Amino acid sequence: MAVLALSAGAQGGNDTSARVITDTAEYCGTLATRLAALPGSHREPALSLANDGMRLCGNGHIRTGVAKLRRALRAAQAQAQ
Amino acid sequence: MSPLDTAGLPAPRPLGAWASLTRLTRSAGFRFALLFAAIFVAAALGFSAVLWWGTAGALDRQTDAAVRADALALVERWREAGPAALAEAIEERIASDFENHSLYLLVGPSGRRIAGNLDRWPTAADSPGAWSNETVVREGNRAEARLHDVDLASGYRLLVGRDIDEKLRLRDLIAEGLLWSIGAAGAFAIAGAWLLRHALESRLRPAYATAAQIAEGDLSHRVPLSGRGDEFDRLGDSMNDMLDRIDRLMEGVRGVSDAIAHDLRTPIARARAKLEDALASAPDEAALRAAVEQGIADLDGITRVFQALLRIAEAEAGARRAAFAPLDLAALLADAAELYGAAAEARGQTLETALPPRLDIAGDRDLLLQAVANLLDNAVKFAPAGGTVRLAARPWLRGAEITVEDDGPGLSPADRARAGERFFRADTARTTPGSGLGLSLVQAVAHLHGGELALADAKPGADPPGLKVILRIGHA
Numbered sequence: 001m002a003v004l005a006l007s008a009g010a011q012g013g014n015d016t017s018a019r020v021i022t023d024t025a026e027y028c029g030t031l032a033t034r035l036a037a038l039p040g041s042h043r044e045p046a047l048s049l050a051n052d053g054m055r056l057c058g059n060g061h062i063r064t065g066v067a068k069l070r071r072a073l074r075a076a077q078a079q080a081q
Numbered sequence: 082m083s084p085l086d087t088a089g090l091p092a093p094r095p096l097g098a099w100a101s102l103t104r105l106t107r108s109a110g111f112r113f114a115l116l117f118a119a120i121f122v123a124a125a126l127g128f129s130a131v132l133w134w135g136t137a138g139a140l141d142r143q144t145d146a147a148v149r150a151d152a153l154a155l156v157e158r159w160r161e162a163g164p165a166a167l168a169e170a171i172e173e174r175i176a177s178d179f180e181n182h183s184l185y186l187l188v189g190p191s192g193r194r195i196a197g198n199l200d201r202w203p204t205a206a207d208s209p210g211a212w213s214n215e216t217v218v219r220e221g222n223r224a225e226a227r228l229h230d231v232d233l234a235s236g237y238r239l240l241v242g243r244d245i246d247e248k249l250r251l252r253d254l255i256a257e258g259l260l261w262s263i264g265a266a267g268a269f270a271i272a273g274a275w276l277l278r279h280a281l282e283s284r285l286r287p288a289y290a291t292a293a294q295i296a297e298g299d300l301s302h303r304v305p306l307s308g309r310g311d312e313f314d315r316l317g318d319s320m321n322d323m324l325d326r327i328d329r330l331m332e333g334v335r336g337v338s339d340a341i342a343h344d345l346r347t348p349i350a351r352a353r354a355k356l357e358d359a360l361a362s363a364p365d366e367a368a369l370r371a372a373v374e375q376g377i378a379d380l381d382g383i384t385r386v387f388q389a390l391l392r393i394a395e396a397e398a399g400a401r402r403a404a405f406a407p408l409d410l411a412a413l414l415a416d417a418a419e420l421y422g423a424a425a426e427a428r429g430q431t432l433e434t435a436l437p438p439r440l441d442i443a444g445d446r447d448l449l450l451q452a453v454a455n456l457l458d459n460a461v462k463f464a465p466a467g468g469t470v471r472l473a474a475r476p477w478l479r480g481a482e483i484t485v486e487d488d489g490p491g492l493s494p495a496d497r498a499r500a501g502e503r504f505f506r507a508d509t510a511r512t513t514p515g516s517g518l519g520l521s522l523v524q525a526v527a528h529l530h531g532g533e534l535a536l537a538d539a540k541p542g543a544d545p546p547g548l549k550v551i552l553r554i555g556h557a
């Protein structure tokens with residue numbers, strides 16, 4: 001995914017082009033907040049997924065981090081059902 | 082005389098480049114090959130178009146369907162529960178978007194951004210209900226997106242879309258693959274076309290080579306057949322049949338020329354001798370005059386023989402078959418009978434006729450009249466004084482059967498077999514005038530009309546047995 005992201009298109013954006021704002025470290029935080037609100041977030045496997053996700057986001061691997069956090073969310077939701 | 086190569090064919094003259102090109106485009110083999118190549122390439126393009134529609138086209142249709150369904154669901158949410166619920170639904174979707182392809186944007190009446198993962202409204206996506214392809218920026222890189230502008234009431238606007246960058250790259254991959262395969266198809270088309278032309282040429286070469294050799298003058302050649310019995314073999318077969326017929330015709334012509342040279346040399350020499358003799362030793366003008374008149378009569382006789390030979394040759398060549406016309410044979414025979422009735426009367430003979438009122442056939446009137454005249458002439462000539470000649474006719478298959486009978490000496494079976502030969506005269510006929518061409522013409526006319534000539538005793542066992550000549554003429 002990261003390789004694809006690097007090879008896609010030219011660097012930098014046109015000023016008038018819309019920007020996707022969920023590929024940022026801030027969104028990692030947003031997801032973490034949503035996750036914390038769910039009861040299943042403190043159990044496995046959501047917990048370790050969330051920790052992995054936040055670690056990746058912290059190391060600069062935003063996309064993989066966001067993906068992990070999304071999986072953690074789904075795991076937590078599944079637990080709740 | 083052109084130089085010959087090792088195959089015995091005339092070597093082709095060296096051509097310039099332009100002449101070679103124009104000769105190539107005129108070649109039927111080349112045009113067939115070109116047609117094959119064109120069909121092949123058209124088929125390849127057709128397959129490619131279908132494949133494209135099924136793959137890249139399907140990807141596009143899938144994306145649009147997904148966006149449309151998503152937009153409908155979100156509009157439902159908006160109708161049920163208003164903007165706040167819609168915003169939450171959008172955030173929920175973004176949070177669960179594992180493929181990371183979905184794009185949403187909800188703006189309020191003042192253009193204020195309420196929810197979604199785009200930071201601003203794309204400039205071009207500006208009419209409600211419209212679909213557009215835009216460039217968005219992801220992590221500093223540009224990516225293509227498919228966007229659908231949904232109009233909500235109260236000045237709210239919703240944008241639903243998908244990141245199609247990966248799909249576009251897949252599409253490019255498919256396009257590249259198709260282009261390569263079309264290129265390969267083109268190469269196959271050219272190779273196949275070349276092979277086709279080569280195969281066509283090599284199958285046609287035997288016929289062409291044989292024709293070239295015959296054009297050079299050697300008629301003994303025939304087209305070699307491959308034994309497969311295909312269309313080219315049939316062509317070769319027809320050519321060989323044609324060449325056999327030409328051979329036979331030329332033999333016939335040679336034979337006639339030989340016969341003319343041989344058998345007319347004598348009468349011509351005799352006529353000349355008589356005139357020479359008269360010139361040298363005629364006692365008076367009256368005798369000279371008589372000799373000249375005799376010379377004219379002799380020459381007329383020779384002319385008649387020439388004409389008879391020509392008619393036979395024509396009849397055998399089949400050239401007059403094209404001029405066949407419907408005619409009433411009974412009327413023709415009645416005419417002939419009238420003609421020879423006088424001759425028969427002069428010899429005290431009776432000419433009987435047994436003809437139907439009408440007998441319609443198709444044929445050559447002149448030749449048939451000549452043939453019947455020959456038969457009646459023979460009959461009257463060979464029947465004894467006071468004898469009877471009988472002319473009868475009746476329908477036979479799709480034609481007619483003509484019978485001429487006399488009570489003369491007849492012909493032995495051995496002589497009957499040779500009766501159709503040109504210039505043949507039986508021993509019993511040595512004393513009667515005639516060139517020996519009569520029956521050969523009758524036979525040629527019979528064959529021309531698809532029939533036959535048969536000879537038999539008029540009264541088997543009687544003495545003399547007489548001769549019965551049966552001339553059958555079938556369909557032409």
